Amino acid sequence: MSEPAETANQIDTKGVVVGLVGIYIAGISGIPYLAFLAGIGAIFATKMGADAVRRVCSYGIGTGVPSIGMLALGMGVIAAMFGLAIGKMYNAVFIGPIVGLVLALVIGFVVGSLTNKVIKLNIPVMERCLTEIAGAGVLVLTGFSVMVAGSMDFAVIVEKVITTGYIAPIFILGALGILHPFNANLGPDETQDRTLVHSYSCGAITMAIGGVCSIATIDPIAAILSIVIAAAIWYVNFMGFVRLVQRDAGAGYVGTGLLPPGAM
Amino acid sequence: MIDIITMLATHWISIIGIVIGGICIAVGVHFVPVGGAPAAMAQATGIGTGTVQLAAGSGLTGLLAAGYMYKTLSAAGAVGISEVILICATGAVGAMIMMTTTMIVGNWVYIYGVGVPPASAKVEYDPITKNSQAPYVAPGTVGQGMPTVCFVSGTIGGLLGGLGGSLVYCMLMWVNGDPAISSIFAIGVFLVNAVLPSYNIQGTIEGFHDPKFKRVPKAIVACFIASLLCGIIAVMIPGTAMFGGI
Amino acid sequence: MEPAMGMGLVALMGAAATVAGCSEDLESDIGSQSNPNSQVQLAAQVGYPHRIFNKAISGEPPSNAMYCAVGAGVAMMLLNSVSTSPLLAIAVGAFVAALLNGVFSTTAYMGRNASQTRFNQYVYLDVLRNHVLGIMGHAYVTTFCIVGLSYVMWNQNLIGHPFPFPVIAMIWGLAVGAIGSSTGDVHYGAEREFQDFKFGAGLNAADSGNITRYAEAGLRSSIDNAWFCSKFGGPVTGIAFGMTVFLDNWRSTAFQGWTAVVAGTIIVILIIIYNRYLELYARKNYGPYPEYSGDVEA
Numbered sequence: 023m024s025e026p027a028e029t030a031n032q033i034d035t036k037g038v039v040v041g042l043v044g045i046y047i048a049g050i051s052g053i054p055y056l057a058f059l060a061g062i063g064a065i066f067a068t069k070m071g072a073d074a075v076r077r078v079c080s081y082g083i084g085t086g087v088p089s090i091g092m093l094a095l096g097m098g099v100i101a102a103m104f105g106l107a108i109g110k111m112y113n114a115v116f117i118g119p120i121v122g123l124v125l126a127l128v129i130g131f132v133v134g135s136l137t138n139k140v141i142k143l144n145i146p147v148m149e150r151c152l153t154e155i156a157g158a159g160v161l162v163l164t165g166f167s168v169m170v171a172g173s174m175d176f177a178v179i180v181e182k183v184i185t186t187g188y189i190a191p192i193f194i195l196g197a198l199g200i201l202h203p204f205n206a207n208l209g210p211d212e213t214q215d216r217t218l219v220h221s222y223s224c225g226a227i228t229m230a231i232g233g234v235c236s237i238a239t240i241d242p243i244a245a246i247l248s249i250v251i252a253a254a255i256w257y258v259n260f261m262g263f264v265r266l267v268q269r270d271a272g273a274g275y276v277g278t279g280l281l282p283p284g285a286m
Numbered sequence: 287m288i289d290i291i292t293m294l295a296t297h298w299i300s301i302i303g304i305v306i307g308g309i310c311i312a313v314g315v316h317f318v319p320v321g322g323a324p325a326a327m328a329q330a331t332g333i334g335t336g337t338v339q340l341a342a343g344s345g346l347t348g349l350l351a352a353g354y355m356y357k358t359l360s361a362a363g364a365v366g367i368s369e370v371i372l373i374c375a376t377g378a379v380g381a382m383i384m385m386t387t388t389m390i391v392g393n394w395v396y397i398y399g400v401g402v403p404p405a406s407a408k409v410e411y412d413p414i415t416k417n418s419q420a421p422y423v424a425p426g427t428v429g430q431g432m433p434t435v436c437f438v439s440g441t442i443g444g445l446l447g448g449l450g451g452s453l454v455y456c457m458l459m460w461v462n463g464d465p466a467i468s469s470i471f472a473i474g475v476f477l478v479n480a481v482l483p484s485y486n487i488q489g490t491i492e493g494f495h496d497p498k499f500k501r502v503p504k505a506i507v508a509c510f511i512a513s514l515l516c517g518i519i520a521v522m523i524p525g526t527a528m529f530g531g532i
Numbered sequence: 533m534e535p536a537m538g539m540g541l542v543a544l545m546g547a548a549a550t551v552a553g554c555s556e557d558l559e560s561d562i563g564s565q566s567n568p569n570s571q572v573q574l575a576a577q578v579g580y581p582h583r584i585f586n587k588a589i590s591g592e593p594p595s596n597a598m599y600c601a602v603g604a605g606v607a608m609m610l611l612n613s614v615s616t617s618p619l620l621a622i623a624v625g626a627f628v629a630a631l632l633n634g635v636f637s638t639t640a641y642m643g644r645n646a647s648q649t650r651f652n653q654y655v656y657l658d659v660l661r662n663h664v665l666g667i668m669g670h671a672y673v674t675t676f677c678i679v680g681l682s683y684v685m686w687n688q689n690l691i692g693h694p695f696p697f698p699v700i701a702m703i704w705g706l707a708v709g710a711i712g713s714s715t716g717d718v719h720y721g722a723e724r725e726f727q728d729f730k731f732g733a734g735l736n737a738a739d740s741g742n743i744t745r746y747a748e749a750g751l752r753s754s755i756d757n758a759w760f761c762s763k764f765g766g767p768v769t770g771i772a773f774g775m776t777v778f779l780d781n782w783r784s785t786a787f788q789g790w791t792a793v794v795a796g797t798i799i800v801i802l803i804i805i806y807n808r809y810l811e812l813y814a815r816k817n818y819g820p821y822p823e824y825s826g827d828v829e830a
């Protein structure tokens with residue numbers, strides 16, 4: 023693994039701030055045409071989770087890379103819905119995402135400590151990374167749920183996202199967005215910028231599918247807006263990823279050919 | 287107007303149920319014989335896949351059966367303790383069916399496709415059938431396939447996983463009465479309680495005869511705390527019906 | 533619902549599940565996914581660069597759960613917003629899922645191989661072009677069948693399961709991935725990947741990473757894995773998933789309450805007994821390994 027170009031603190035700050043701002047603008051304004059902002063926030067949160075997965079999985083966690091993201095999203099879905107429900111119960115919708123985020127950070131830290139102290143996995147960054155991944159999971163789930171529902175109201179989200187089942191693609195694509203960037207770049211010559219560019223493109227795929235789902239739940243024009251923006255983000259980052267693959271593979275990026283010299 | 291204190295006071299029994307369910311899942315994961323990546327090359331005893339994936343696959347198949355049974359029973363009247371027992375039994379059997387069909391077909395592949403007799407490398411004699419194991423282990427490997435002891439252990443694992451998942455689902459249904467919310471939360475609780483034990487066994491285990499099985503208490507402690515947290519939060523989330531509809 | 537109708541639906545679901553299981557396994561064999569892929573990943577590191585596809589999409593169960601959940605989500609959207617016919621909605625959903633499969637496979641192949649540059653592992657664009665469409669095609673079949681059987685389960689006029697449609701599809705996707713990686717993948721990992729080793733034993737740890745890199749003529753790519761694995765690994769995966777779906781739904785459709793639980797338990801006990809016979813058959817016919825030098829009697 024090469025030296026990181028962006029430190030963990032920078033990525034976390036961007037993830038949390040952009041994530042929350044996006045969710046709040048989309049949720050509070052209630053204008054369907056701004057719903058895509060929650061998706062953009064969630065893309066940054068995806069990146070935050072992907073970077074945490076990258077750091078923790080470089081230690082080798084005994085079982086495959088996917089497990090840690092499933093753990094985080096499992097906690098995340100409960101924490102995210104709890105935050106939104108609290109907002110509804112106390113008639114203060116705006117506290118929802120923050121409560122969900124704080125709760126997820128707490129659970130993430132507790133579960134991270136359990137893995138290190140009780141199960142004795144002894145990975146020094148486990149607490150911090152699991153905290154980050156859980157936080158990213160909540161922001162991803164809240165962000166895309168708000169985008170699909172076009173509102174932060176728990177009752178609306180239950181009606182439009184959970185009862186219809188759109189939570190399922192959001193849940194699993196959100197998890198893959200956090201896991202896939204590192205998993206797809208696993209290897210000794212993995213570079214941070216390539217992994218992170220890939221995390222943007224994975225987040226954009228989730229956003230596009232969220233946009234497709236929102237055709238049925240909110241305004242079709244708003245949905246098409248989300249899809250087009252997501253497709254643009256995806257295209258730019260996918261091409262960026264391909265360029266970085268060319269850079270990292272160097273002479274090994276070939277159209278066709280036999281095995282390298284000396285290996286035949 | 288509903289507040290969280292009332293929700294907690296009303297639904298404390300559900301928290302206990304969720305914790306019991308979580309521990310069932312955690313113990314169940316230890317029973318499932320998974321060999322991880324080496325087993326896929328017939329290099330280790332057990333099923334050739336990851337712990338979490340297999341436990342989740344079987345437990346959630348059981349959850350589907352349990353969800354259907356809950357709907358059938360609740361149409362006939364209120365769901366009490368005796369109904370919950372029936373639902374959990376249904377879920378457990380559903381998970382057991384998934385697990386046994388997977389293992390039997392896995393053994394077909396090992397026996398007919400790869401041409402190896404099932405054998406465990408952790409014990410010299412199978413504790414159930416008393417058959418010798420070591421002579422049947424291929425050189426350079428640590429066993430292959432699922433001998434009877436692993437098969438029975440896996441069935442127990444499926445039973446506990448399905449039971450735990452269904453119990454969590456029933457408890458959540460008592461709280462919010464909405465199958466959509468309950469199912470996705472049950473999946474969440476299930477994943478948390480399946481991943482923590484898989485860290486405990488470091489990805490591979492042969493079943494209850496494996497020395498790693500002695501680590502179960504650590505997983506129970508970890509999953510007790512984790513499910514308690516998840517349970518407390520999950521029972522404070524009301525269904526939409528409690529807001530008087532939309 | 534009429535009992536005969538219920539049985540018909542269960543049989544239909546079992547048939548769809550059998551096709552889905554088979555195509556799921558072949559998809560993961562062409563792409564080299566899940567646990568056998570650890571050897572493909574290892575090969576370059578121990579000095580055997582290759583032209584095998586390397587598709588690591590976060591493990592088979594989550595990736596298949598993703599295709600099925602996305603397929604069902606898109607189908608649900610079409611049913612809700614423009615009320616298309618279910619068949620068309622499912623087909624469009626499966627198509628979108630196959631597109632995602634293509635994107636994820638491409639990035640996995642490029643990313644994983646670029647991360648192994650120091651071991652002389654090349655990124656071959658022709659391998660990418662040859663394989664991705666085959667993988668997407670199989671993923672389409674899998675998703676179509678699973679989303680279809682989930683629709684039958686969810687539709688209130690048919691079986692009427694209370695879970696939301698995409699959640700049912702996600703659970704079945706997780707299950708098919710778990711079954712595929714436990715059964716059919718072993719045929720790929722233990723036989724096809726190490727085809728030039730002697731039959732009748734698992735991979736010796738000393739040979740780890742020494743995968744079969746040459747074909748009948750020239751270099752091997754993964755595209756022919758479907759040809760090999762469709763002889764045995766794929767169909768048995770289909771049987772496993774079909775049996776799971778059929779037996780589980782059959783007992784709850786044919787029997788009620790505790791009778792269904794008892795029926796399920798009897799099925800499980802029968803399978804355990806059958807496994808014992810299978811084990812005895814293998815021990816008797818194959819015998820102990822001649823290399824064994826310990827003192828345990830065979």
